[in-house]
Amino acid sequence: MSKKQLSKSVIERLPLYLNYLQEISDDKNNVSATFIAKELGLGEVQVRKDLAAVSGAGKPKVGYETETLIEDIKTYLNCNNVTNAVIVGAGKIGRAILGYEGFLRYGVDIKAAFGHHANDIIDIEAKKPILDLSEFDTYVRENDIKIGIITVPVAYAQEIADLMVKNGIKAIWNFARKALSVPPGIIVRQEDLAASVAILSCKLNAME
Amino acid sequence: MSKKQLSKSVIERLPLYLNYLQEISDDKNNVSATFIAKELGLGEVQVRKDLAAVSGAGKPKVGYETETLIEDIKTYLNCNNVTNAVIVGAGKIGRAILGYEGFLRYGVDIKAAFGHHANDIIDIEAKKPILDLSEFDTYVRENDIKIGIITVPVAYAQEIADLMVKNGIKAIWNFARKALSVPPGIIVRQEDLAASVAILSCKLNAME
DNA sequence: TAGATTGTTAATCGATTAACAATC
DNA sequence: TAGATTGTTAATCGATTAACAATC
Numbered sequence: 001m002s003k004k005q006l007s008k009s010v011i012e013r014l015p016l017y018l019n020y021l022q023e024i025s026d027d028k029n030n031v032s033a034t035f036i037a038k039e040l041g042l043g044e045v046q047v048r049k050d051l052a053a054v055s056g057a058g059k060p061k062v063g064y065e066t067e068t069l070i071e072d073i074k075t076y077l078n079c080n081n082v083t084n085a086v087i088v089g090a091g092k093i094g095r096a097i098l099g100y101e102g103f104l105r106y107g108v109d110i111k112a113a114f115g116h117h118a119n120d121i122i123d124i125e126a127k128k129p130i131l132d133l134s135e136f137d138t139y140v141r142e143n144d145i146k147i148g149i150i151t152v153p154v155a156y157a158q159e160i161a162d163l164m165v166k167n168g169i170k171a172i173w174n175f176a177r178k179a180l181s182v183p184p185g186i187i188v189r190q191e192d193l194a195a196s197v198a199i200l201s202c203k204l205n206a207m208e
Numbered sequence: 209m210s211k212k213q214l215s216k217s218v219i220e221r222l223p224l225y226l227n228y229l230q231e232i233s234d235d236k237n238n239v240s241a242t243f244i245a246k247e248l249g250l251g252e253v254q255v256r257k258d259l260a261a262v263s264g265a266g267k268p269k270v271g272y273e274t275e276t277l278i279e280d281i282k283t284y285l286n287c288n289n290v291t292n293a294v295i296v297g298a299g300k301i302g303r304a305i306l307g308y309e310g311f312l313r314y315g316v317d318i319k320a321a322f323g324h325h326a327n328d329i330i331d332i333e334a335k336k337p338i339l340d341l342s343e344f345d346t347y348v349r350e351n352d353i354k355i356g357i358i359t360v361p362v363a364y365a366q367e368i369a370d371l372m373v374k375n376g377i378k379a380i381w382n383f384a385r386k387a388l389s390v391p392p393g394i395i396v397r398q399e400d401l402a403a404s405v406a407i408l409s410c411k412l413n414a415m416e
Numbered sequence: 417t418a419g420a421t422t423g424t425t426a427a428t429c430g431a432t433t434a435a436c437a438a439t440c
Numbered sequence: 441t442a443g444a445t446t447g448t449t450a451a452t453c454g455a456t457t458a459a460c461a462a463t464c
Contacts, residue, residue: 015403060439060446078413096304106406171412195223198314204379205286268422268463
């Protein structure tokens, strides 16, 4: 499975294409890079290059077969293999993520959340267990968990990250506003929703 | 207020610096770019250049005054002026965001959420109203709302975006997986949490 | 003074855009 | 065939990194 390693910017555009293609796949059997570019407000050559990188099945005059393109992007993004994940932190954000079904679409299955003094509570809507942190080690090892999601307060984030690494978790999605220190080989993605909206407000302010 | 327009990449690093500086501000009166770079795992020159862009108050040998630097970044990010925001979509994600206090730290005050057939429900923990969508127009105009946050299902996203624009909202933070079409001058920030984790799982897969 | 750290100018790197030949 | 669209090679652009003189 020697997959071309694409640049970060390309990888971040792939979900965009995927969503759009899935949206139109019922109506259109074929689609051109030109068309996608116009619809998504991107450069035509950029789209063509991105698509060529994961697919390369385009035909002059007609464009790409929509279904094939969808499959190729999904394959690249690993959507068809399920990767298991757990959340540590059963507060509002943790529960909101636990209950959101959109992740499975990308092959990520969030199996459970862990909290303090929680014990086998089941999130009714999501039908997923919220377990006590003491069960973490066993659960992670027994359920082939690869991704850990941290939604605890800043003060505990590093400690939880250490716990995850200790139990063999290889990728961490961190919602705590704290730069984690992890051993090499562990992937960390920092998510700061507040910063996202700060940038929005900053741009807004710059426009006046 | 002619503020230098920094590049997207620089702006996205500012919150990172801000968090770290606030974390250490009690212990350290001065801090060097070299030190920050090492702690956050960034290039030394990059940090120095970023800081110079918003502050420029560094002194050879001692570095920057921590407090001044914090204030300069906050000024650039517009943290000290409050910008009002509302959420449309009172599902799990909408409520989670409504209840999260971290935004005020960046000067964004989320005043209320709107849902269908909701009427003056108050989110107990957050102490913020969840109102019916029919009250949207009046509320937005009367409360100087500048930012709109969309957490409704994909099918309604464009319609809500139009409603926001119609009522004078200038910046939209969109959690629906849909490329919005808005008039020029309106800022849209697309947020796709599922795609975020997809990229994580993709990298994880590429490593093996 | 000597050395750490700054700010700036030049070099490198990577990503986007432009140009164009190939092809269905 | 003609024309739309592809894939590729070269040119541009922007951001990061390296080098170094200035300074407290």
